[in-house]
Amino acid sequence: MELTNYLVLSAILFSIGAATVLLRRNAIIVFMGIELMLNASNLAFVTFARMHGDLTGQVIAFFVMVVAAAEVVVGLAIIVSIFRTRRSASVDDANLLKN
């Protein structure tokens, strides 16, 4: 199987994730977009590791997963907290720092 296909899939997933982040208002969905982008990059890392016959890319993928897990914990906590205080999960409403 051609390894390039994995890279193309990775690029498509990343673009879908980026579009989700940019276009959706719901914080949970935006968050999911971010996760999709992280995993798309993970796929690219692993593919490159395979292409070069080198484990470094796979190790980095593990690091990314760890960071993503930590980020999910903190990020979801923030979103839940904001939802509780402001009864809204829309990213456009979270503008307290403006002005």
Added chain:
Amino acid sequence: MIDAAWLLIAIPLLGAAVLLLAGRRSNAWGHWLGVATSGASFVVAALVLVALLGRDASDRVVDVNLFDWIDAGPLTVEAGLRIDPLSLTFVLLVTFVGTLIHVYSVAYMEHDADRRRFFAYLNLFVAAMLLLVLADSYLLLFVGWEGVGLASYLLIGFWNHVPANATAAKKAFIVNRVADVGMIVALMLMFNTFGALDFSTVLTEAPGISDEGTLTAIALMLLVAACGKSAQFPLQSWLGDAMAGPTPVSALIHAATMVTAGVYLVVRSGPIFTGAPDALLVTAIIGAITLLFGAIVGCAKDDIKKALAASTMSQIGYMMLAAGLGPIGYAFAIFHLITHGFFKAGMFLGAGSVMHGMDDDVNMRHYGALSKFMKITWVTFGLGWLAILGIPPFSGFWSKDKIIESAFAAGEGHGWQPWVFGMVALVGAGITAFYMSRLFFMTFYGDKRWTKDLSDGSELPVRHPHESPALMTWPMIILAVGSAGLGGVLAIGGGFTTWLEPVTGHVAHHDPVLPIPVIVVTTIVLVLIGAFLAWRQYAASAVPLTPPHGTPLTRAARVDLYQDAVNENLFMRPGQYLTRSLVYLDKRVVDGAFMGLAGMLALIGAGVKRMQNGFVRSYAAMMLAGFLVLVVVVLFVWN
């Protein structure tokens, strides 16, 4: 005693400091402190005089070093006092007349809430004037020079709640600043030429300078300074307005002492002027112009103080003329200065006394017949009047006559100079007699005009002219005695001229182009004609309450021969135009460049601010866009 001469300056300065710093606490006794410090200065001056008279005539120039003042590389100036016949003459005049005027002011300013401040300024003036005449270097003289300028400004504007008085003070100050530029340039030239500013170096080395142009430049610059301080043409415009100050100030500062500082400067710088005949000629010409200018203006003024101010200008013109005649005239300039100091101060005090009795009305057309009501003022003023007319044996005769004789001997008796200067001095004496008699007759003779109805149906306020209190009359009496006798006493055997010789030098006598008896008789005849004309017009016939339309010359003289208009159109307007153009340039070009730059930055900021819209998604989009740009750069441009 000569070593203690610094006390002369220190005592009045201390008095001024105490009066200004102690504030209202010294209101009760401040005026007496002012009188005491001035009097103490006079006592010290008298003791110094005794000490100086105890020395040989050749040994009478003493420099008292006080302290090292400036030590800056090639410029070393020591602060010191020069005690010599010239400076001591001035010191005696300033402290004596000054003390009398202090006493007079105690009564004159009695009802003024700020009497203490007035005495503080008077003391300050006395200290500054003494510093001016006692300094042994041009730089220290300049300190005193500015000090008297400051005191003059403060005192002209003493009643500064009236805007006109404050304006008059500013006018005097600004005209004097113009003159000070001349003084500063002279100081620079002196330092450049002699490398020093003290009299002993400059005046000793001046005759040895071969470059006459340099000496002429220094002398002319000194003359500019002298013209400003002494209200000489063309810087004379401030003196008339300076009469806005209280009358004792006009007597002390603007008649007897400060305005004569210019004459002092010229005589003191004698060796420089002697080495620059052109500058001497200019001095004499300026003196002659001012002499006639003041006399003509004096004929048309109805304000008693302004008429006296014009007369002061004219008399200082005589002194300048004498000083401009060179060594033959120096001593006579100082002689006339002394006698003038007495009779003019006396007449100003008399004018103050008249104003005191006439509710501060200064318009002579509202006076008349006051001789019956103010006998002491009338007699003392009359003696001053006889003195300024130059009637023998009153003191003005001895000094003015000498100046007229010297004027007829100008230019060593050759060419046009003796005739022109002589005739100007002679005619000036006649005009002086006219306007002073006019003033005297309008005030003390004729019919009582202060009781009359004005032409427009309104009445003059009811007046009760009365003699002034003893504190005011005694100074007038003493000055009147001086006006009557001082000139004759000092003239005995040429005593005063001999006394000044250590400073002015001994001069071989030059014969005037006319025989002396002819000059004397002509002068007296002209004076009598002038006085008679004034008597016929202002004593024998009625004086109208409102000034008649008059000839074009009278109308011009009433507005000081258009001096203010000339100054305004020649200097003030172009100056104003220049500054306004500069302001315009500053606003449009200099400010424009900076404001434009700032405006551009603000515009950029406003544009960039739009991007900070607070939406997390737009920030994310920007990050993505930036990242894509980086990718493009790395992939396509970098390689």
